[in-house]
Amino acid sequence: MSDAALAIAPAGVAEHAHAAIEVRGVSHHFKLSGAKLAVLDGIELSVAPGEFVALLGPSGCGKSTLLRLIAGLEAPTSGSILADGESIRKPDPSRMLVFQDPTLFPWASVWKNVATGLEARGLLANQRRRVDEALALVELKEFADAFPHQLSGGMAQRASLARALVNDPALLLLDEPLGKLDSLTRLTLQAELVRLWQRNGFTAILVTHDVEEALLLASRIVVFSDRPARIKQEFRFEKPYPRHRDDAELVALRRSILGTLGLAT
């Protein structure tokens, strides 16, 4: 926690925490009115420390479920998931999950929402500054005392991001975090995500339904099949940031990814 605590501070460009994730033969099913609903089918996935991976797939195929398993909110029916070689059994503050809905606590101010993680672990008293810094990082300093219902959708999602980042996670799981925002706000926040990722050095796994978003942010795209989700194909590419959507290579990639998704035109 010692060095990691500095990662959010402007000066702390030194060592950043980033986790390696191993998903080994993970299958998962839910019990739905007695019947088994298979959701994940033999997922094998390795994510290197500091990597930015995007997951694409048809709606309802099991992407959110996979993120919940990696976060440790639920245990897989079979297979195992390792973070830095250790089996994931329960949620841990080093692995943060950001949902599509900001799910801020409506009864608490933005500041208190962002402080939740530190408070829950009894660290808040010594580290109040980190909350201010996290708010500054997502440009919400003036809204520290506002209540969530007073924020716009984009601001609420930035607050939700700050609430995750203040814990200086080694792994950031993003479940369609920009899915409900208007396109202009989405563009801004995409750039912001890249900036935060480059600066803090966490490992990022992003679920999105937007192929373009995946191409702009990730260095690897994993495409899933229909439910139960299997990995259909992976696309690796190196491109410096900031990227441009009309870059020839990305446009070509986009076409072949859409083809894999069965959406080629």
Place this chain on the structure above:
Amino acid sequence: MSEAAVASATVSDPLAAVRGLWRDGVLAAVAWAAAALVTIGLPDVVPWGSVGLFAAVTGGVAAILLALSPFVRRLGHAGEVLVHYGPWLVAVGAWLALWELTTAKFGWLPKPFFSPPHGILNVYVTDGQRLLICIGYSLRLWALGFFSGVVVGYAVGVALGWSKQFSYWGMPLLKLIGPVPATAWIPCTFYFFPTTFGASIFIVALASGIPVAILTASGVGSVNRAFYDVGRILGADSWYLIRKVAIPASTPHVFVGLFMGLYYSFAVLVVAEMLGAKYGLGWYIQFQTAYSGYANVYAAIVIMAVLCAGIVRLLFAVRDRLLSWQEGFIS
């Protein structure tokens, strides 16, 4: 409008002074003066006492209203409140005059079943001391019963809403006991509590605690699961989730239960005080009814209504403070 514009309007418009007048205030003054005149001018069919005092009070109100009428718009917030309640002031004055006529003056609604307003005033004058003691006793019983009921009901509600095991055994019991009026438990209550006072507190506590328990349980049980997921991701343990997620998230439900409990507690308070208490508004009402002291009964009812309304108002203020975070909440 600029000040200059206002000034020129005053000069050029001879009706300006009349326009600035608070019309409802003048009407209310007339109504209250009528009540005063009726009271002092016509004889009582049967004497009630305090005629002069009541006439003085209503006449005084009339004088104040009349005096305020030209200035009321310059009184700021207090003036706005007065103007808002203007029609009510008119209605109350007219109502008092009518009430005097039908009861004391014409005797259409006869003694002892009905009392004119000055008859009720006379009760406060002659029996004020005893009524004050009764208010004290009633408030003590209500406060002890209500607060102990709410504390226990709230704790039980949180446990029921949070713990599956607690809910498995507790919820069916609560659903069985809940609809039974608290007063139905009087016989066994008397067996279990050594004193009448203890039994009365228990009845009031039961009446206020059960709705709080039911609504708290449903509130805690219906908290959006995603909030718990967020809490767990952020490293919260169960105790933190209860304190910082379940409890604040369920507060709107809890207040519904508190308001229900408040009304039930008032309703059973009177009954509880009839169980052999020596003082209290409920006891006073029962005692005076037995002696056909209906004016005294009305006097006690008025006090009760005012007390209850005051406490409800207080609870609303507390709720507005605690729930100011809710979307669309006007505060």
